[in-house]
Amino acid sequence: MTVKQLADSLSLKVICMPDGDREVTGGYAGDLLSWVMGRANSGDAWITIMSNVNIVAVATLADPSCIVLSEGVGIDAEVLEKAKSVGVNILGSDEDTFALCARIAAVL
Amino acid sequence: MSECVNFHFDIDGDNFTSAGEASVRIKKHLRDMGFSPETIRRVSVAMYEGEINMVIHADGGSADVNVYVDRIEIILADSGPGISNIELAMQEGYSTAPDNIRSLGFGAGMGLPNMKRYTDSMKIESEVGKGTTIYMTVNV
Known part of the structure; x- marks a missing residue:
């Protein structure tokens, strides 16, 4: 499943999607950046x-297929521009992290 | 083979927003040089953790990456406060980062352990009040 297909199938907000054809091969949830860099695939x-x-920066280095912001979290223009410039996909959802993870896991 | 390509970066201690730029640039250099994605990931993540540490704790520093055919060396040097207890600092979850850093998602006590996890060898030289130099090697 690609990032675009994931966004479409779960009606996720597309915050920026410079590489929508990227394959989503799994999922990882976490907010501690070093933890994510050490464990996410x-x-x-x-x-x-x-x-x-x-x-x-973490996404550029750890190379996830996309970032999915849960809980209705927004993003600053500066972050958006940075993500676009380096080709990082960012999606969003108003759902809480647990519910969102469950839905993503169900379609992967 | 002793042929070596060196990349040098000065790490800005004042700018948390740009932290990681050196790591991202190294990632691009290594990709251009044809290294495998896994090698590139290991080097760039280890280096990023070091960059963040230098920004959080040491007001910046320098990073040198020496690329050989069979290995990549990363040398991170700062003139910060030093690490008083390296054994403690190497434990996952131990952190001296302030709250404002934690609110950004750092300071989980994973920086040094991640650097060790992602490299084949790691040596820390540190003197309290003088600074810290970390030598890491990733075998290719």
Whole structure:
């Protein structure tokens, strides 16, 4: 399943999707950035409530297929521009993290 | 083979927003040089953790990456406060980061352990009041 297909199938908000054809190969949920970098796998959908600019650097290095912001968390214009410039996909949902993870897990 | 390509970066201690830029640049360099995604991930994550540590604790520093055919060396040097108890600092979950850093998602006490996890060897030289130098190697 691609990032675009994931967004479509679960009606997730598309915050930015410069690489919608990227394959989603798993999922990881976490807000501690070092923890995520140590444990998330390349290709995962990374579910988090963190929205500062450092998530873009973490995504660039740990290489998840997309970031999915849960709990209705918004994003600053600066973070959005950074994500677009380096090709990081960011989706969003108003659901709480647990419910969102369950729905993502069900379709992967 | 002793041929070596060096990349040097100065890490800005004042700018938490740009922290990680050196790691991202190294990632691109290594990709251009044809290293495997796993090697690139290990090097760039280890280096990012070091960068963040230097920004949080040491007001910046420098990073040197020496690329050989069979290994990649990362040398991170700062003139910060030093690490008084390296054994304690290496424990997962131990952190001296302030609350404002934790609110950004850092300070989980995973930085040094991640650097060790992602590299094949790691050596820390630190003197309280003088600074810290960390040597890491990722075998290719």
